[in-house]
Amino acid sequence: MNNQQIVLASRPKGMPDTATFQFEDVQLSPLKPGEVLVEPTYFSVDPYMRGRMNDAKSYVPPFVVGEPLAGGAVGNVIESQAEGFAPGDLVTGTLPWATQAVVPGNSLKKLDPSLAPASYYLGILGMPGLTAYFGLLDIGKPKAGETVVVSGSAGAVGIIVGQIAKIQGCRVVGIAGSDDKVTLLQNEFGFDAVVNYKTAPDLTKAIAEACPDGVDVYFDNVGGEVSDAVIRNLNFHARIPLCGQIALYNTTEIPTGPRIQPMLLTRSVLMQGFIVSNYQNRFGEGVRQLAAWVTEGKLKYTETTLNGFDKLPEAMLGLFTGQNTGKMIVEV
Incomplete structure (x- = not known):
């Protein structure tokens, strides 16, 4: 399976630039038991990802030079060898910056597309x-x-x-x-x-x-x-x-x-x-209340959306110059 990914080319000193990112063509391996092939439709771009570009101890491991960056994403299941997932399912999880990804099924969460637009699960409900x-x-x-x-x-x-x-x-x-x-x-x-x-x-x-x-x-x-x-x-x-x-x-x-x-x-x-x-065991409570406020019209939301997989580096850099209003999203 042909695939394009974006890797961390080098660790930036100060503000990252386009040279921080490198596009690569790779071939994915066939699925093993317990794995799912996902095609992302929306990527979340978040300020915390800048910290992961540094080789420093933090609450999340740093990105590895030469390997894909990763972040929150929503996508569709294309193929599944994992129980509970079938082609066409809408899922979310931490996915590599790639046009397709093979990931463990237990790293994904199925979503209900009838509750809210898919991108909302990376923003107001994420x-x-x-x-x-x-x-x-x-x-x-x-x-x-x-x-x-x-x-x-x-x-x-x-x-x-x-x-x-x-x-x-x-x-x-x-x-x-x-x-x-x-x-x-x-x-x-x-x-x-x-x-x-x-x-x-x-x-x-x-x-x-x-x-x-x-x-x-x-x-x-x-x-x-x-x-x-x-x-x-x-x-x-x-x-x-x-x-x-x-x-x-x-x-x-x-x-x-x-x-x-x-x-x-x-x-x-x-x-x-x-x-x-820190609040992982209470996420259900938070999502239910946020969704209720959205349904009641008490909570509004907005997104800044860039279109195209190749826009991920631009979206990331835009966070530090205030180009986004609301959630910065890349739609593939």
């Missing part, structure tokens, strides 16, 4: 939705009337966090990087205010003006100078779900910023990092 749900509700613990600030608020996770906070009765302030995103978040997703961090002359002051009662929950997707500015506006007993640090993923030196510990100490602030897999 890892980003679950990240938003558990990070905000379990760590942020928002209460009605509180102010919730979300950085990276036009991204796959941020859009969902803001809407869940509104469902909880909170005032929601987003931080985004363009006027178009500011307008979209306010008009389409119900954010009470949005700060454009690229045009605000004084970000700390801009956040203070958007949050006249201070910040009770800060959902941190970004880190860097944006988080420095938000932390200066925290209230006593504020909570910080630490989800991502995309502003720092491509740095080549350890950045020096404000020492935040005195602020956390004197205001009794809780900051907790988390990985969505």
